[in-house]
Amino acid sequence: MKNEVQSIAVLTSGGDAPGMNAAIRAVVRKGIYHGLKVFGIERGYEGLIHGMFREMNLGTVADIVHRGGTMLMTARSQEMLTPEGQKKAAEQLHHRGIDALVVIGGDGSFRGAQTLSVQSIPVIGIPATIDNDIPGTELTIGFDTAVNTVIESVSKIRDTATSHERTFLVEVMGRKSGSIALQAGLACGAESIIVPEIEADLDEVSSKLLRGHQRGKNHSIILVAEGAGSAYKIGEELRLRTGFDTRVTILGHIQRGGNPTALDVVTASEMGACAVDLLRAGKSDQMTARIHQQVIGLPLEVAYGPGKPFNQSLYDLANQLAI
Structure with a gap:
């Protein structure tokens, strides 16, 4: 297939992540460097089905x-979940004479890619999600930026927590993965980190708050991954157990935005270039x-194997350092 690939297309799908633009740039410029025609598909699989090519x-x-978001835009596509939609998507590529496709996104995006692969369309996936929950890769595009965004936000929140002698619960993204909460919590010195992978022991969290107060600590920061439960409910329970004034900040989609960090840009650039090399190598x-x-390249099915292991040792370290 090495000599057959003359044109490729690239799309971004699912939730946006800082660094997606760097990956797009790498795919486009690496492809052009090797003499390929490169097409961008707007609005993900929805744009693929409806012919939004340029x-x-x-x-x-x-x-x-250096820009966050994705210049190609992204959208959810219910039609791509159907055999009819998948057939339309493949026909769009065949009609335009496009030999291969690069999909930048998370596991849902990769499932869409696999449906095209079984229709004899060469496909390479690039993992881009702030949750860093794709098995097989140590890092996904956008994760490092999201963690740094949380750290910067917590730094500002800590100023208010100190001034008013309060306990702040900061809810971060992560329905099934506590990776953002864990790494940001360790990096910003949070007193407790609550993640979906481990059942929260509110007795221990309360005891830690009380111990800190006894040694003169007048404020605390607790990070809560959204999948671990409502930060408001947890905050109210801690208030009842300790008597401390608690406040909640939900960072929400701010974690997906902003300029990508150098690590995310470098990772995205390497992955984009690797995707083109894999296609050219057949x-x-x-x-x-x-x-x-x-x-490196790994079979796409790796992304659907056993879930990415939770970093228990890092979690234990965070608890040990927050005694």
Whole structure:
């Protein structure tokens, strides 16, 4: 297939993540460097089904490497979940003579990619999600930026917590994954970190708050991943148990925005270039993965294997340092 790939397309799907633009840029420029035609598909699979294509050139991706979001935009597509929609998507690519597709997104986006792969369309997935919950890769595009956004926000919240002698619960994204809460919590010195992977022991959390108060600590920060329960309910329970004034801040979609960190830009650039190299080498139904600071290709099915292990040792360390 190496000599057969003359044109490729790229789309972003699912939730946006900082660094997606850097990945798009890498796919486009790496493809052009090797003499390929490159097309961008707007609005994810919805745009693929409805023919929202545009040919990309060097200038198309100028000055986007440092920007958050995705220049190609993204959308959910219910139609892509149906056999009819999948057939339409494949026909759009065949009709335009596009030989292969690069999909930038999370596990749901990869499932869409697999439906195209079984229709003989070479597909490579690039993992981009702030949750960092894709098995097989140590890092997904957007995660580092989201963690740093949380750390910056907590730094501001801590000023108010100190001034008013309050306990603040900061709810961060992560329905099934506590990775953002864990890494941000350790990095900002949170007193407790509550994640969906481990049942919260509110007795221990309360005891830790009381111990801190006894040694003169007048404020506390607790990070709560959204999938671990309502920060408001947890805050009220802690208030009843300790008598401390509690407040809740929900960071929400602010975690998805902003300029990507250098690590996310470098990772996205490496993954975008790797995706093109894999297609040129005749590979398909694979995902790019960062392992031991190297970006390689792995079977796409790895993303659907056993869930990504929770970093128990890091969680234990965070608790030990917050005694």
